[in-house]
Amino acid sequence: MQINQLPSNYQDRLADLEARILKKPKIEILEAFQKGNSFEVFSSQKDHKLSIKQQSLQGTPRKSSSDQTLFRQLQITKFTKSDQKKQNYNINFDLNENEQQNADQILKQKLNTIAIQDIRIKELETRVNELNQELQEQKDQQFKNENVVKQFVIGLDQFERVQIEQEIEKNKERLGEYSYQREKTQIQEVWMDGKEIKQLKEKLKMIVNQKEDIESKKKQFQFQSSSQYLKYILLLKEEQQLQEQLCRLENEKQIFLKQLRRQYDEKRARFKKINEYRTIGERYVLLQLLGKGGFSEVYKGYDLKELKYVACKIHQLNPDWSTISKSNYVKYATREYKVHKELLHPNIVRLYDSVEIDLNTFCTVLEYCDGCDLSIYIKRYKYFQEKEAKLIIQQMLNAIRYIHQNNIIHYDIKPQNILFHQNEIKLSDFGLCKVVDNDKSKTELTSQGVGTYWYLPPECFHIGEQLPNISNKVDIWSLGVIFYEMLYGVKPFGQGYSQENILKNKIILQSENVSFPTKPHVSNECKEFIKGCLNYCQTERFDFVQACNHQYMQQRK
Structure with missing residues (x-):
């Protein structure tokens, strides 16, 4: 094989080797290779015997024996280098082939993984679409259900309204209603009594007249028999019964007035009309x-x-x-x-x-509390048995202890803010509440003048250069007033006074001691508890700990 038939990279490396041996420029040797002045290499697969035959152009003088030896050595070197390179190539080829196989295997695994993930993604996408569809169906169904529930609730409310209207009309006939009368140039709203109240008042008037007639005869010593005296006694009892009936009707009337007021307010409500369901x-x-x-x-x-x-x-x-x-x-x-x-x-x-x-x-x-507030019950029953009132106060104390432990003063505890719900009482309306700092037991009363005066303690009415300081004992005072009112049917201070007159006449400021009626009967332990709640001096008044741990409250009777 001619050298110029070898690949160019082999020729380049061979020329580089010859240039080193012959000490000639490499470019000349490459030109000689291209012109055909090269050596032909013969090799045997068995013994690798080499023979070098000079081939030259005609007319070229034969080289000396030393040159021939040099050329032979050069060819042997070339052959050895070529053989080593071939072996290295085979080894590298084997290595590359193994690496390629490993790479192919890894690639196949990754492709399989990707394919599996694609399948899983499609399954998940399908499942997500199914769930979205189910969710939409559920939303649609929920919307339908809510509409059904809404219509049912509205229907029930309309039915209740009809019943309330019928009850109001009956009570108007029984108890009375407001009527408008003209007086000169003004129209005034006047209450007209209903049939039952009118009848009771007429009966009472007759009994009073009969009683006065008997009393006048008694003064004139005209009692002729015991029958007249018996008649007088019966008239007294009948009068007492009628007075009690009239008192109950008056209490019903007060509750009925609240119903009328609510009906009046609803007709003139700002936010919605009566037949509107927003x-x-x-x-x-x-x-x-x-x-x-x-x-x-x-x-x-x-x-x-x-x-x-x-x-x-x-x-x-x-x-x-x-x-x-x-x-x-x-x-x-x-x-x-x-x-x-x-x-x-x-x-x-x-x-x-x-x-x-x-x-x-x-x-x-x-x-939502399904019962009335405490003020309605006080008007309806006038007063409670001590045991019943105590149960209500104990539940109130639980609520007060909780808010006081959280550094909150309610400041507006009154019967209207005590609601009944499923045999439990609930404290409501925190619109006037005060938050006390953790490191303080008192706070300045910046909103002096607000609240319900019958249930506020004396310190809330003090007037001076500085604002009064209040503590959570404000709520304990309110609790004592409510307890008293439930037991006796009247307030301990300011009964019969308006808020304006309480403030004007300094009723609460002058209420240094609380007195108890003789009837109904109330235990001394209960009276002592109320006195502790209504102590005029703020520092000596019960706090929530003393009230909760009081012996009277610990008794189960």
């Missing part, structure tokens, strides 16, 4: 009005998610208010919400949620 936050259906405050309306509602009744308190900002007034009201309502939201106790009304309705209106969602 849904707040796509969840709470507003039903009938429960009550109305200065800046809020409380509606009975129904939670379509939890399927239970709730109380929805609608707070509405007056559009005519100044920016400062609106800001102050929002601040007040937000503070009430934050405090109340954290209170979790069985004797405290739960606050569930808050929903923004528009820029000037929002709603707080509260636990």
Whole structure:
């Protein structure tokens, strides 16, 4: 084989070797290879014998023996190098082939893994689509169910409204109603008694006349027989019975007046009309009005998610208010919400949620209590048995202890804020509550003048250069007043006075001692407990620990 027939890289390496041996420029040797001045190499596979035959152009002189030896050595070197390179190539080829096989195997495994993952992804995508479809179907079904529940609740509310209207009409006939009468140029609202009250008053009038007639005869010594005296005694008993009936009717009348007031407020409610059933936050259906405050309306509602009744308190900002007034009201309502939201106790009304309705209106969602408030029961029954009143006060003490341990003063504990729900009492309305710092037992009364005066202690009425300091003993005083009122049917201080007159005449400031009526009978232990709650001196008054641990409250009787 001619050298110029070899690959160029072999020629290049061979020329490099010859240039070193012959000490000639490499470029000349490469030119000689191209012109054909090269050596032919013969090799045997058996013994690798080499013979070198010079091939030259015609007319070229024969080289000397030393040159021939040099050329032979050069060819042997070339052959050896070529053989080694071939062996190395074979080894490298084997290694590359193994690596390629390993790489192919790894690639196949990865491709298989990717294929499996693709299949799994498709399965998951299919499952996700199925779940989304199921979820949408469930949402659609839930929407249908909520509509069914909503319509049922609305129907039930309408039925209850009809019953309430019928009851109101009956009570108007029995107890009376307001009527408008003209006096000169003015129209005044006048209460007209119903049939039952009129009949009772007429009977009482007749009995009083008969009794006065008998008494006049008695003075003139005209009693001729014991029958007249017996008639007089019977008239006294009948008068007493009629007075008791009239008193019960008057109590019914007070409750009925609240019903009429609620009906009146509902007809003139700001947020919704009577026959309108709005849904707040796509969840709470507003039903009938429960009550109305200065800046809020409380509606009975129904939670379509939890399927239970709730109380929805609608707070509405007056559009005519100044920016400062609106800001102050929002601040007040937000503070009430934050405090109340954290209170979790069985004797405290739960606050569930808050929903923004528009820029000037929002709603707080509260636990619904199916019973009346304590003031209704006091008016209905006038007074409680001591054992019954004590059970209510014990539950109230549990609620007061809880809020006081959380550094909160309620400041507005009164019968209207004590609700009955499934044989338990619940403390409500934290709108006037005060939060006391952890390191302090007292706080300044910055909102002097607010609250219900019959149930506030003397320190709330002190007037001076500095604001009065109050403590959580404000609530203990309120508790004592309520306990007294439940037992005797009257308030210990300010009975028969208006709030204005209480403040004007300094009734509470002068109430240094509490006195107890002779009837009904109340135990001395109970009286001592009430005295501890109504102590005029704030420092000597019971705190919640002393009240809870008092011997009277520890007794099971």
